[in-house]
Amino acid sequence: VCIKWQKQVFPGIEIDTSQPPMVFKTQLYTLTGVPPERQKIMVKGGILKDDTDWSTLGLKDGQKLMMIGTADEIVKAPEKGPVFVEDLPEEEQAAALGHSAGLYNLGNTCYMNSTLQCLHSVPELKSALLSYSDNVRGNGVDQASHSLTVATRNTFGELDQSVRPVAPLHFLQMLRKKYPQFAQQQNNVYMQQDAEECWTQLIYTLSQTLTSEASEPTAAQMKELFGIDLVSRVHCAESGEESSESESVYSLKCHISHDVNHLHEGLKHGLKTELEKVSPSLGRTAIYTRESRINELPRYLTVQFVRFFWKRESNQKAKILRKVDYPLELDVYDFCSDELKLKLQTPRQVLRDAESAKFGLKVEVKTSRTQNIEGSSTSAGESSSMDIDKADSSVPKKQLTGIYDLIAVLTHKGRSADSGHYVGWVKQDDGKWIEFDDDNPSIRKEEEILKLSGGGDWHMAYICLYKARVI
Template identity: 70%
Template structure:
């Protein structure tokens, strides 16, 4: 670690720390925070010429207390759009960002697109931001370790920075805390940080947030991650050879879409993902036997995450490979067919109410306006009784999270709100990008520090089959009704 001073225009920044174990690009990102000059515009004078992003600090020869000269132009301060009929194509890019309504991009700190795309997807979950807001930096429960606490605080601060800024944000503290908590994200090859798996980053971050937010005293923050993203599964494990059968239950943060030559659509991939074979010891046979595991969803979250299992370990080459096969996915996903019988009973009334509401919008007759309304009302009452039975057998759907609020009930129908894609044929390289739907219904592609407006028809074309971006993670938001 070295401490230097940096002269830029008329300003002098004393005591700027250089972590010599990390590439100079990270040092440039520090200067970006101080000066507003993007790393690509910075020219830093060192012995022998200009400082390169991937230079070796030992060969650069910077010494303790040395004064460095930096040249470069900072980003201009963004002004609010003027009133009047200004067309979007005539607006400066950053004013367009404000008008469209999305937040800033994230600076790539050296193969960190996997992290940036994960953050951009999760940042657009308002309930998660609300829970993080209530998690104060000075509060840490004895139930969680310091690294988990610091990563949670860094996530909170980064979300706030994205909300406040228009120009790209350099997520330096978040990256530092992520690598402290999970050292695998700090792997280096040939002096550069390696590309990592976005799904692994997504899962590890949610796990850490689930621990810290669950430990808060706030009722809204308690178990927020489980309530927002957790999926409860019940499974029937059966051995055809011995006739043994058992039941299992587990909680996961995503459903898996397994890809084979038979899978052309997400629905088919999810069906494959909920069935599996495993080999384990059979008490009655006294040896190992093959069991089939058939799982069903027993509790749904507010945000349903689906991972396309595109990466696998190829034994012939002893390396990770990628499945490029095209798998279509819908803008609207109905998971009713994958639910347990108990959950289907709970969903019955909300789904009927949703159909009526959507029917009214289309000008269709609903159960309440038909000539047989009496019979319909009776059926509704029966269904409500089934709902009550289902809630009791599940220890109350309200308490477990099937409904997030007393007035809002899940229907099992979800709308696509974010897609995280991977571009390239190699599993250990390539590029990750986030495509996120805004509150105003418009889609934005977040390619690191470059947010680009997109059309909805472009989103469903990210299904794979070539070298273009293909969906790796899809996040769906629940469609709810009031009862």
């Protein structure tokens, strides 16, 4: 089609009628600098709406359309692509980005936008992606996974550099190519999808592509960043059978029931489950209990609140609205195996000493009588007193402590996973929180983050991302 805007004419613009009108509007945004929400496109004497079905308009090749709208006044409209910080006048660059850019909703894609914004908060992931080449594919990596990884890298780059909202068109295309479930339509409109499924699938893809064969040797691998090793005791009370299992996962589950009021309680439920399987000694099925403990921790701990379940009577996903509080500081020591607890004791003592020193408290470590708060003896020092510098030098740097700080929350508002709205809330380096509601980022106070715990129709935490506190 041909677009006339003010005194300018843009001929030969292609419309992909399989995509919602918002995709077409983002094309015009890159050409004119007029944000989609300000665009009024005249079609058949009316205005093109975001939910208009293209097939009802009877468009023809070469048809002329008129657009009304004012471009952003902050920066000069680019000929193509987003506006980058380095293209701005020097005096505008410093004030341009207090945080990364927003993401345009391309038609029920808030599940994808919120996932990207939360994962974008992990600098080590961005570094690993930067070292990933367009031409490199690790062993056994398929083309779709490779393309999705490249699209993730490029989208993160645009978020860091653009002063305007970014339209993640290429990422969306690659996501739907790799995982066709995200291309499901209803009445010719792309359906809302589950953000946790998007998060899980993207992490899985990156774990396949960001390997030592595909990135710089110094780049942090996905297992180190997000992987959680679990060791489980599987026990059958009826037969007395017992066995152990181990597995690696990329998130902990917070199960929600009538007696769960806090994240710790939900995690405890999630690590103890019942399963039914055949008992060799009984010769029939029996109930087994699986009790899991964390045997290895990641730099970034992902926690999913299991809020959705399948409701048979209505044949759709339903949501548990119960309020479940979560902390800004999460200590997972109680969920760790005895072996891991032993490894954590000295780093935890050093961390406590460091925090005491910050408040001007004298750090004293007594002999074998000294007990950790967890109840076991510590060997952090044998002398009667030890200053924090000596404590620091006795322990290797970058050791995990089992204590994590909240850096991102992905929330859902609505009654069903197949509807409603997803938003990402991300903590910045300066301690401020930004609510990334698609293309409209806004600053939030820390107390507002703790109010996302559920209990009503407001946004409630669905995924929490915690960063390890290390010494």
